[in-house]
Amino acid sequence: MNTRTLLPTTLNPTLRRLAEQAITKAQATIPIPLQIKGAHLFLKAKQRALKQAPVRPPVETPLPPVEQLALTEIDVSNPFLFRQGLWQSYFKRLRDEAPVHYQPNSPFGPYWSVTRYDDILAVDKNHAVFSAEPFIVMGDPPEGLGVEMFIAMDPPRHDAQRKAVQDVVAPKNLQDMEALIRSRVRDVLDSLPEDQPFDWVPTVSIELTARMLATLLDFPYEQRHKLVYWSDLAAGSAEATGGTADTDETFIGVADMASHFTRLWHDKAARRAAGEKPGFDLISLMQGNDDTKDLVKRPMEFLGNLALLIVGGNDTTRNSMSAGVLALNRYPEEMAKLRADPGLIPNMVSEIIRWQTPLAYMRRMATCDTMLGGQFIRKGDKVMMWYASGNRDERKFANPDAFLIDRDNARQHMSFGYGVHRCMGNRLAELQLKILWEELLPRFSTIEVLGEPERVQSNLVRGYASMMVRVKRAK
């Protein structure tokens, strides 16, 4: 547990240290679900005592066109910017007129926006000056739910934890998984209804990513939809990203997730102790590594790392699966190119990920005073690296808003981030998308998007809640 967030800020340092020690000790002995429930009760009691209102999801109102705003009024933290189709114009204005931009008044507190490709790359590389701690989302998660993930840790702690788990998605392991992924994709595609409208998002994108996650975690297959539910809760908090998940629901969900994973851990440990050969899933890998073999005793880290894989591998790939279909419908000439040369699939996969940018940003905190793009950033300032803007930077990509499956520098997109935190699951994501398109193309002669998809409410996740399509099988 992030002890800092649990303790009153007025405690004197000695008391604070003692209290932190006590909490850490409790973490190692109290079962995780109880701890989460405890934090939930604590938060509610505190809200009652201080008469704080619990955070409620923001309410949507139409946003003005960016031309009507003064530079100082531009606030790109708004979770409706993507949904209302305004993000491109807002970010273009920032890139051109204020590439390192300060917004002192947002619902998520003051923050800097970095919007040009080269500046974002420079920040992402520089982990000494721009720390990923304590969180990589814009707002702070609900108090008491500050689980610890290595995506939000700096070296050397980050490196040790990442190394412990990265083999689960390393290219070598993926080779063995390819046949399995392909057979699951075929199952799902073969059962699609022909010539009648259906929602692509739950039927294809969510189903395929849920199957994949269940495999990576060796999670009971028939319960795989729980993984999706937890992931949506974790990424959807109103405090953190302006999403729709309610705090009470999130606590209940996280407690449930904690109890499932704790059981899975102990079950695997018992099987290993009984001499069973460990599998190549995430938990087995953690149990086999010195840095993480006792992770279950550090509950918030344990939960954080599992949540990280679930969230990291869920929304992002899911929304890229929907985005490809949408983009090829918006750009029929690209569909024609693809049909003429399916060899373009790998490059198209990169272009889909660039065009969509499933995660709009990562957040950093300045560890010292520094200059960036002519602006003076103070120690402790919050800095948002807007990958979604960097991927549309006309200084890097010609005709950046267009979807071009043979774009020569599509691979140089920044959707996976750069530096030590560069996406660990990038090859798995690419593989899943490649297989999906290899199987879609020969199977269906048309994949038609019907009407506008419904976009997710979030300032982080750029995704689709629903997208109606109709398919015709190739004869």
Add this chain to the structure above:
Amino acid sequence: MATITFIQHDGTSRDIPLTEGTSLMQLARDNRVPGIDGDCGGACACGTCHVIIDREWLAAVGPRNAEEKQMLELTPDVQPGSRLACQIQTTGALDGLRVHLPEHQM
């Protein structure tokens, strides 16, 4: 003519004419050597230009820099001769260099 030899994981190799004053990553990309992605364009920020240098050439190529070390830490299949090709500048002294490609880029 000065050349650098790139050896694929399956053992096939190709000699590439050495152009001075560029990076080994750029040289490979300009000559369409497969197996080097170079996604960050040479900023030492993606780790997808991983190569393994023959032991007898390590001294001539020079040591890893600090940023590069950090990225290589996280690269699967890292070996004693591992380098990021974008961090190696091509000079005439590298005539005859042998560069092995890993099975996969991260």
